[in-house]
Amino acid sequence: MTSTALRAHPAAHRNERRWVKTLLGRQPIGLLFGAPYAVFIAVVFAYPLGLAVWMSFHDYFFTAPGVSVPRPFVGFDNYRAVLGDSAVRQAFLNVLIFLVINVPLTVLLALALATALNAAVPLRTFFRVAYYVPYVTASVAVVAIWLFLFSSGGLVNHVLGSLAPSPSWLINEHWAMPSIAVFVSWKQLGFFILLYLAALQNVPKELYESAAVDGATRLRAFLSVTVPGVRPATTLVALLAIITGANLFTEPYLLTGGGGPNGKSASPVLLIYQRGIQQNHPDNAAAIGVLLVIGVLLIAGVQQLLERRAAR
Numbered sequence: 126m127t128s129t130a131l132r133a134h135p136a137a138h139r140n141e142r143r144w145v146k147t148l149l150g151r152q153p154i155g156l157l158f159g160a161p162y163a164v165f166i167a168v169v170f171a172y173p174l175g176l177a178v179w180m181s182f183h184d185y186f187f188t189a190p191g192v193s194v195p196r197p198f199v200g201f202d203n204y205r206a207v208l209g210d211s212a213v214r215q216a217f218l219n220v221l222i223f224l225v226i227n228v229p230l231t232v233l234l235a236l237a238l239a240t241a242l243n244a245a246v247p248l249r250t251f252f253r254v255a256y257y258v259p260y261v262t263a264s265v266a267v268v269a270i271w272l273f274l275f276s277s278g279g280l281v282n283h284v285l286g287s288l289a290p291s292p293s294w295l296i297n298e299h300w301a302m303p304s305i306a307v308f309v310s311w312k313q314l315g316f317f318i319l320l321y322l323a324a325l326q327n328v329p330k331e332l333y334e335s336a337a338v339d340g341a342t343r344l345r346a347f348l349s350v351t352v353p354g355v356r357p358a359t360t361l362v363a364l365l366a367i368i369t370g371a372n373l374f375t376e377p378y379l380l381t382g383g384g385g386p387n388g389k390s391a392s393p394v395l396l397i398y399q400r401g402i403q404q405n406h407p408d409n410a411a412a413i414g415v416l417l418v419i420g421v422l423l424i425a426g427v428q429q430l431l432e433r434r435a436a437r
Contacts, residue, residue: 180411203412216391226306228366239321257315268379301390324358371421393417
C-alpha cells in the first residue's frame with residue numbers, strides 16, 4: 126500500500142464517522158427512545174395521509190373484505206369533481222367564516238382572561254377550574270346545554286325577546302356558523318388560558334415595575350409588556366385554533382343536524398364523513414381531505430410569515 130493510500134484511508138474513515146454522527150446524532154440511543162413515537166406518527170398520520178393521496182387519484186370505493194376489484198387511475202378527476210361541487214365550496218367557505226370569527230376571539234379572550242387570572246384576584250383557583258371544565262367535558266353533554274340556550278324557545282331568545290333572530294340561531298343560515306364558532310371558542314377557552322398562564326410566568330416582573338415607574342397605565346403595560354412577552358404562545362394558540370377549525374366535525378353534526386340549514390354550517394370534515402362513509406365515495410372524500418390539508422398548511426404558513434415580520 127502506497128503512502129498516499131495510507132494517508133487517504135484515515136481521512137475516509139473520519140469522513141465516514143462524521144456522516145454516521147450526523148445521521149445518528151451525538152447520542153444514538155435517543156433514536157431508540159424516539160422510535161416508538163416515530164412508529165406511531167408513521168402508522169397514525171403518515172400512512173393514512175399517503176393512502177388518502179393515493180385514493181384521491183384513483184376510482185376507489187369500499188368492497189367486502191377479501192374482494193379484489195380494479196381501481197383505475199383517474200388523474201385529477203376527483204379533484205375536478207369536488208371543486209365543481211357547490212356543497213364542497215360552501216363547506217370551505219363555512220370554515221373560512223369560522224376561522225375569521227373563532228381565531229381572533231379565542232386569542233383575545235384567552236389572553237385577557239389569563240392575564241386577569243394571573244393577578245391576585247379573589248377566588249382565582251375557582252375561576253381557573255371553572256374555565257377549564259367545559260374543555261374536559263364531553264361534547265355531547267355541552268352541546269345539550271348549548272341547544273337549551275340557543276334553540277327557538279331557549280333561554281337566550283327569551284332574554285332577547287323581539288331582538289332574537291328569526292329563524293333562531295342554529296337554524297338560521299346567517300347565524301348558524303357564527304354560533305358554532307362562538308361555541309367552540311367557549312369550549313376550548315380553558316385549554317388556551319392554561320397555555321397563556323404558563324407563558325405569563327416567563328414574562329419578567331421587572332418589566333411591569335419599569336412600566337409603572339414610567340407612568341404606564343395598566344392598558345399600556347398590557348400592550349407593551351404582556352402582548353410582546355407572550356408572542357410565542359400567541360403563535361401556538363392561533364395555530365391550534367386553525368387546526369381545530371380545520372377538524373370541525375362534532376359541533377355541526379350535533380348542533381345543526383349535520384350541516385344545516387342548507388349546508389350553511391357544513392364543514393369539509395363533515396363532508397368527508399358523508400361522502401366517504403355514508404355515500405361510499407371515499408375517492409371524493411380523500412380529495413376533499415387533501416385539499417383541506419393543503420389549505421391548512423397555506424394558512425399556517427401565512428400566519429407564521431406574518432408573525433416573523435411582526436417580531437422584527
